[in-house]
Amino acid sequence: MHFGKKILLIIIIVTIVLFSILTCFYKTGSRPEAADTLANWTITTIPAGGSLYSVLGNSELPMQEIGLFAVHFGENIDVTTIQPGDTLKYILTPDNRRIEKLIYIQEIDEQHHFYLQNDSLRYSLVKLPVRTETRLIKGTLDSTLDKSLLAMGLTAAEKQHINNGMEGEINFQKDARNGDKFLVLLEERYLGSIRLPRSKIMYVSYEGRLTGKHEMFRYQEDDDKSTLNGLYNLEGKSNNNSGVGFPLSRIHVRSKFGRRIDPVYGGWAMHQGIDYKASHGTPVFAVANGTVSSAGWNGGYGKCIVIKHPSGLSTQYAHLSSIGVKSGQSVRRGQIIGRVGSTGKSTGAHLHFGLIKGKTYINPTNLRMVGAEKLNDKQMVRFKQQQMQIRQLLLENGIS
Ligand SMILES: [Zn+2]
CATH class of the missing domain: 2.70.70.10 (Glucose Permease (Domain IIA))
Incomplete structure (x- = not known):
């Protein structure tokens, strides 16, 4: 086993043991009836190679109840999406025979709630309010665009997205020079002060002595999962060097x-x-x-x-x-x-x-998949409006 993985495994085991000890402590301590304080929750994560069964199997729940819950869970959540690291929080009824409340969290802003009501377990999906903020990143090329973008605090996925878009416009190997200027406008998602993954890249520009100035804008359909969403140049063309499209019109x-x-x-x-x-x-x-x-x-x-x-x-x-x-x-x-x-x-x-x-x-x-080589006339009308909105955002950030 890899040394890093060993440490991770030890951390996971220690965490589980700690939580088990804590919950035992709280169970034996004075427990107010149905008080929904944090102390009553058992909080755990799905360990590598573990399952709902293995996690709930550590509780005092009867196996039959765990089986019934697993069926109910499968009716509401795609079980193949269960991943190690997903969070599971639950409270049992005072007799430890049933689940009183259970929250399953895969994405931090989406919580799957199960709760006992009139003797049966109900389900609801609770979406937490996510706030968006735009952030402008101004940079100067130092060695490669990759390194420069990472140095500005972008994630590997964001960097890749920008690179894929710009590679169709600029021959970086030949024409990029240290001192070239670039701008990136991001729309970031926040839950409280936590920055969530999957920020949107709204705009990228690159300007250099040999490259000239190039701009790319985000085109966005109403469907957030549409494969057309992404970076296009002013004329609505995407980087399509690889010639590979998506196998479906929306990707999940x-x-x-x-x-x-x-x-x-x-x-x-x-x-x-x-x-x-x-x-x-x-x-x-x-x-x-x-x-x-x-x-x-x-x-x-x-x-x-x-x-x-x-x-x-x-x-x-x-x-x-x-x-x-x-x-x-x-x-x-x-x-x-x-x-x-x-x-x-x-x-x-x-x-x-x-x-x-x-x-x-x-x-x-x-594979670098691209939704469309060129936006069609109807999409271009929408794209022009979106370009104007993005320009307005840039102006508000002092860029004209
Ligand atoms: Zn498959």
């Missing part, structure tokens, strides 16, 4: 590439792709031009399509409800090739998207 990642708890059989398994949440029948698009190398039933993958692309890479689309292409057929980027389903080894409608290099699966997040 359910499960990432890598090791995870197998949602069907339990235990650790290697997840050889990305799972996107989507409802049954949602159109699935070819992400790039290519030739269908297989289309049909493929064991656990159910109805599955594999497309071979001129780059030598292949893409895989699994658990489909229907297939609209045949082996040997040429397909174009953005063409509908099938529909989302839950065929094969699957726990509900979703698209499993895989990327294959030679004979091995590689992480598809390495």
Whole structure:
């Protein structure tokens, strides 16, 4: 085991033990009836390799009650999204036979509440009020844009987003020089004083002696998960060097590439792709031009399509409800090739998207997917308005 992981594991175990001791202490101490003070809550996190069962199994709840709760939980929350590190807080009834209240937290601003009412467990999703704030970052290039952006306090994901957008506009290797100026306008989300992940990049500009001045603005649809949301230049063009689109028109990642708890059989398994949440029948698009190398039933993958692309890479689309292409057929980027389903080894409608290099699966997040090469006329009308709003924000920040 990796040394860092060992330390992490020890920290998790110590935390759990501490909480167990604390809750024992509070249980034996004087406990006011149903007082909803923090002291009464058992607070824990899902440990690596653990589950709801293993966490609640540490409580005095009868196994039958844990089983009933797990079923109720599964009716309201997608169980495959349970991740180590998710927080679980609960209070039991005074006789320790039932759950009085339980809060499950995956994202800090979204809390899943379960509570006992009229002898049955109810569920509600509580969204905490999130405040947005814009932040302007002014920088001067020192070595690379990557290093400069990280030095300005941006996260790796934000930096990547800016880089991906600007690479279509500027040949950094050839033309970037130390002393070039850049600006980034971010919309950050806060809960109290805590900065939440997933801030939006509203605007980026870059100006250098050899590069000239380049600006990119965020285009945003009403649907926050639309794949069209992102950075475009003044004319509504995105960086599309890689020529790879999204397999769906809205993207909601359910499960990432890598090791995870197998949602069907339990235990650790290697997840050889990305799972996107989507409802049954949602159109699935070819992400790039290519030739269908297989289309049909493929064991656990159910109805599955594999497309071979001129780059030598292949893409895989699994658990489909229907297939609209045949082996040997040429397909174009953005063409509908099938529909989302839950065929094969699957726990509900979703698209499993895989990327294959030679004979091995590689992480598809390495693909730079772009929603649109160019916004259409209708989208441009909206984009122009959004550009004006962003310019106004820049003016308020002293940038003209
Ligand atoms: Zn999958």
